[in-house]
Amino acid sequence: MHGKEFFVDLIRTYFILVTFITVGILVMGSYFEPNARFGYEAFAAPLIYGGCGVLPNAVMYTRRELRIKELLARKAIQLILIEGIVLSVAFWNTDICSGQSDIVIGMGVCIFLIYVLAHVIDWLLACISAKRLTEELRNLQKTANDASCTK
Numbered sequence: 001m002h003g004k005e006f007f008v009d010l011i012r013t014y015f016i017l018v019t020f021i022t023v024g025i026l027v028m029g030s031y032f033e034p035n036a037r038f039g040y041e042a043f044a045a046p047l048i049y050g051g052c053g054v055l056p057n058a059v060m061y062t063r064r065e066l067r068i069k070e071l072l073a074r075k076a077i078q079l080i081l082i083e084g085i086v087l088s089v090a091f092w093n094t095d096i097c098s099g100q101s102d103i104v105i106g107m108g109v110c111i112f113l114i115y116v117l118a119h120v121i122d123w124l125l126a127c128i129s130a131k132r133l134t135e136e137l138r139n140l141q142k143t144a145n146d147a148s149c150t151k
Contacts, residue, residue, distance in 0.1 A: 009122075010054055016121055018050035020114040028106055033134055052089050083111050102117075137148035 025046065056078045064121060065076065090107060 006057075010057055012125070013057060013118060014050050014054045015054045016118045017114065018046045020117055021027075021046040021049045021053070024110045024114055028110055032103055032106065044047065048089065049086055052085045053082050055085060079115055082115060083108060086111050118147070 059074050059081065087104070087107060088136045111126075
């Protein structure tokens with residue numbers, strides 16, 4: 001994936017991540033800190049974490065088609081980078097109690113689930129797009145065949 005396609009993928013991934021991160025914060029916050037209240041600056045957290053989650057997509061940039069082993073290796077590196085970057089940014093914030101292992105484990109699991117869900121949604125969108133293109137190609141072929149038969 002390269003060029004414009006890569007940029008469009010980054011934007012789509014960013015908004016998918018922001019949505020899932022918001023849900024993740026809601027679920028984890030309700031479980032670990034149900035009485036906590038935040039100001040307007042809390043609205044920036046999903047945007048920042050989404051940006052941090054998109055940065056490791058640079059690992060996937062290539063000008064050629066990847067083989068399966070290369071793709072899986074890059075996805076593994078991407079997941080490790082995302083886990084590291086997002087956990088570092090999250091615990092750099094003094095509001096989060098990083099000394100509690102259950103919070104660290106919970107965030108790690110949440111990041112992994114968001115990673116998987118984002119990839120599933122991206123795959124579904126790619127399948128829908130592929131089906132639409134296939135149908136358009138069939139219609140184009142049918143139109144071309146009909147035009148050549150009438151001559």
